[in-house]
Amino acid sequence: MIVRTLAEAKASGRRIVSPDNNWESTRMLLKNDNMGFSFHITTIYAGADFRMHYQNHLESVYCVSGEGEVETLADGKKYPIAPGTLYILDQHDEHILRAFSEMTMACVFNPPLSGKEVHNAEGAYELEAEAIES
Template sequence: MIVRSLEDVVGTERDVAGPGWKSRRLLLASDGLGFSMTDTIIEKDAVLELEYIHHLEACYCIQGRGQIRRFDEEKWYSLERFTLYALDQNDRHLVQALDADLRLICVFNPPLTGREVHRKDGSYAPVET
């Protein structure tokens, strides 16, 4: 059994940040569950262009308001508390926090190893086997 609080993660090597975001990695590949889970903040007014070409991701909004759209489409989808989005086709996408920070619980498959940061193309590096 794994029991870990957000307080256990903040300020450790599992607490990772980049321009416009921070990710507190609650579960990682080393935890052996086959997926990872993060508590992620997208900062107010940040617009992130991302494409996880090596990972599938699902995010559940628990705080704030934002929007998301596929990179190649014009339609924005609203993100608010208790809304999920899943990038089931490694979708290149834009995600934006609107009035305040946007807080998401994110699950990745394959799991993150821990120190990933977004590369120039918005992706994480492939998982080494």
């Protein structure tokens, strides 16, 4: 059994801050935990507005707190995000996430992230990245 607290994970080097200061993510469960997915608690900073396109991963995102919107670029549809909302990028959807206030999100990635990923120029995570040790 693996047991981790958010505070322990943040203190252990599992907290990653985006180079563009849009978000920070504490990677609670990673590839080297051998569960087949990764689980993250991510804070999207108020005012953030950025494009993502996870070409190598599928992601599900549950909003715990805060408000914003996600826009799918293929059709221009905008979806409000508030506590209790789950959005699922099941088609590698290219999208823009906007945070109207600071948002806390619970995120699941498949395949799992290794730990130190940040978005590349296309808004994706590379399939293989430097791992965080357990």
